[in-house]
Amino acid sequence: MGDKKEHQLRSRAWFNNPDNPGMTALYIERYLNFGLTREELQSGRPIIGIAQTGSDLSPCNRHHLELAKRVREGIREAGGICFEFPVHPIQETGKRPTATLDRNLAYLGLVELLYGYPIDGVVLTIGCDKTTPACLMAAATVNIPAIALSVGPMLNGWYKGERTGSGTIVWKARELLASGEIDMSGFMDLVESATPSVGYCNTMGTATTMNSLAEALGMELPGGAAIPAPYRQRGHIAYETGRRIVDMVHEDLKPSDIMTRQAFENAIVVNSAIGGSTNAPIHLNAIASHLGVPLDNDDWQDIGHDVPLMVNLQPAGDYLGEDYFHAGGVPAVVAELMRHNALPHPDAVTVNGRSIGDNCRGIVTDLPDVILPYDEPLKERAGFLNLKGNLFDSAIMKTSVISEEFRNRYLSNPDDPEAFEGRAIVFEGPEDYHDNIDNPELDIDENCMLFIRGTGPIGYPGGAEVVNMQPPAALIKRGIHSLPCIGDGRQSGTSGSPSILNASPEAAAMGGLALIQTGDLVRIDLGKGTANILISDEELAQRRTDLEAEGGFAVAENQTPWQEIQRSMIDQFDKGMVLKPAVKYQDVAHT
Ligand code: FES
Numbered sequence: 001m002g003d004k005k006e007h008q009l010r011s012r013a014w015f016n017n018p019d020n021p022g023m024t025a026l027y028i029e030r031y032l033n034f035g036l037t038r039e040e041l042q043s044g045r046p047i048i049g050i051a052q053t054g055s056d057l058s059p060c061n062r063h064h065l066e067l068a069k070r071v072r073e074g075i076r077e078a079g080g081i082c083f084e085f086p087v088h089p090i091q092e093t094g095k096r097p098t099a100t101l102d103r104n105l106a107y108l109g110l111v112e113l114l115y116g117y118p119i120d121g122v123v124l125t126i127g128c129d130k131t132t133p134a135c136l137m138a139a140a141t142v143n144i145p146a147i148a149l150s151v152g153p154m155l156n157g158w159y160k161g162e163r164t165g166s167g168t169i170v171w172k173a174r175e176l177l178a179s180g181e182i183d184m185s186g187f188m189d190l191v192e193s194a195t196p197s198v199g200y201c202n203t204m205g206t207a208t209t210m211n212s213l214a215e216a217l218g219m220e221l222p223g224g225a226a227i228p229a230p231y232r233q234r235g236h237i238a239y240e241t242g243r244r245i246v247d248m249v250h251e252d253l254k255p256s257d258i259m260t261r262q263a264f265e266n267a268i269v270v271n272s273a274i275g276g277s278t279n280a281p282i283h284l285n286a287i288a289s290h291l292g293v294p295l296d297n298d299d300w301q302d303i304g305h306d307v308p309l310m311v312n313l314q315p316a317g318d319y320l321g322e323d324y325f326h327a328g329g330v331p332a333v334v335a336e337l338m339r340h341n342a343l344p345h346p347d348a349v350t351v352n353g354r355s356i357g358d359n360c361r362g363i364v365t366d367l368p369d370v371i372l373p374y375d376e377p378l379k380e381r382a383g384f385l386n387l388k389g390n391l392f393d394s395a396i397m398k399t400s401v402i403s404e405e406f407r408n409r410y411l412s413n414p415d416d417p418e419a420f421e422g423r424a425i426v427f428e429g430p431e432d433y434h435d436n437i438d439n440p441e442l443d444i445d446e447n448c449m450l451f452i453r454g455t456g457p458i459g460y461p462g463g464a465e466v467v468n469m470q471p472p473a474a475l476i477k478r479g480i481h482s483l484p485c486i487g488d489g490r491q492s493g494t495s496g497s498p499s500i501l502n503a504s505p506e507a508a509a510m511g512g513l514a515l516i517q518t519g520d521l522v523r524i525d526l527g528k529g530t531a532n533i534l535i536s537d538e539e540l541a542q543r544r545t546d547l548e549a550e551g552g553f554a555v556a557e558n559q560t561p562w563q564e565i566q567r568s569m570i571d572q573f574d575k576g577m578v579l580k581p582a583v584k585y586q587d588v589a590h591t
């Protein structure tokens with residue numbers, strides 16, 4: 001065993017408990033019938049779970065069913081015993097009403113499995129958007145040795161000689177359809193072209209973001225995020241991941257040793273540098289709170305806002321997942337940050353037992369068009385602003401996606417270059433938006449701001465990805481491609497729209513968004529970080545009193561038991577939309 005620290009495996013309590021031979025026999029006998037012997041189960045070899053997120057229902061992660069075979073080989077090779085088991089599937093694009101509803105459900109299920117079965121360490125098979133935070137949150141709560149394995153992005157999509165990115169292409173194709181430039185079959189051709197292989201979205205959407213951040217947090221082997229799903233290197237790293245988790249169990253290297261405050265600060269910086277999704281603060285704040293690590297949206301602004309965008313991936317840039325991999329992926333980004341002393345904590349430890357700094361130092365990208373130099377970035381200040389005011393206590397804005405067209409229209413007053421005002425058009429959720437956006441009676445022009453509410457964790461159970469709203473077709477035909485959008489929902493990471501989103505508290509929790517009315521004048525000041533309805537405090541208070549007298553902000557009926565359970569105990573987006581009672585259970589494997 002060399003210098004490995006000997007410590008008691010928790011699986012001994014099931015399979016090798018001299019104090020209770022009766023229970024030991026009962027635990028053992030049923031695990032014998034798929035090929036394990038009693039000697040193996042009682043050999044003191046670590047039992048490693050593979051938390052399998054792939055299934056036919058979750059095609060983004062389905063390739064994990066294949067990769068798990070390589071993980072098993074690695075686990076056996078290193079002397080471990082492997083138990084693979086399913087995680088509640090989450091497919092971003094397949095789940096009604098929204099995949100976010102299921103993040104906490106998958107989390108809860110995985111916590112029970114990791115706590116309640118004889119598992120000494122676990123391989124978390126991550127990929128599609130919410131599978132990554134669900135797995136990391138569960139590992140955080142249970143706190144047994146854990147290592148993440150990405151399924152990897154799809155190959156690049158191509159259409160008529162141009163890269164087409166999954167997710168992102170849908171936004172573009174919708175615009176082309178709305179303006180009559182393509183028909184329905186052209187629309188489908190474009191969308192299909194962006195899905196050429198197994199794997200998750202090849203754009204810098206929430207999946208690439210969260211997989212990159214899992215690596216930046218130290219939870220994946222170096223380079224593990226960016227390898228495309230079908231590449232041979234993906235199978236190799238699956239094998240190495242299986243080998244490594246066995247050693248992590250011997251070393252008792254736990255999530256709380258890796259996902260420290262320092263690791264989260266590193267991840268926030270990497271998120272800005274890669275142009276990460278606005279869903280990242282929700283998920284990282286959630287993981288942190290399950291570890292008891294303080295982290296909030298002020299941290300995201302303070303640590304992340306001024307970091308430049310270095311990774312040139314769609315939707316902000318030009319390239320896709322294969323290019324990101326060939327450019328060096330997360331290690332090349334981290335190394336470039338380190339050359340400019342911009343990675344706050346190079347000493348943070350990672351799953352391979354080395355620091356992130358030691359893993360990445362000195363790496364130089366081979367594709368400087370894809371991973372740009374820190375001092376010649378795609379955009380300056382690529383992080384998020386955390387806006388506040390009488391509309392909400394916290395809402396995120398990614399200012400780096402503000403287009404030239406948008407900037408010239410809204411941020412061009414030389415006396416006041418960072419503020420703009422507009423007339424509010426308020427939609428009560430996505431159905432109202434779709435039904436009425438082209439309604440001429442709303443008289444929407446370029447001086448309007450589009451609001452959507454009732455779309456937060458309580459309002460639209462789980463929170464809808466709907467804040468990025470297109471202007472009416474009539475405005476698009478006039479060349480106005482985006483209006484300011486504000487809402488208590490989320491926005492797809494594959495959309496490049498300059499929205500103010502994740503507003504907390506949401507309308508359904510009686511935040512300021514519940515009180516705004518169509519026609520109100522609203523002022524956004526990006527310099528001051530404020531967002532306010534321009535009415536008096538007295539009138540605002542009166543509106544609140546009136547709404548409370550009507551019984552509060554109306555929300556839709558629950559459709560399933562889980563919707564009701566989650567709505568009764570979920571926190572707001574700025575707090576990671578965690579289940580409030582869950583965060584007090586920390587380090588549960590050791591309690
Ligand atoms: Fe699953 Fe994009 S829809 S990763």
Ligand code: MG
Pocket residue numbers: 092129205206465492493494
């Ligand atoms: Mg998404």
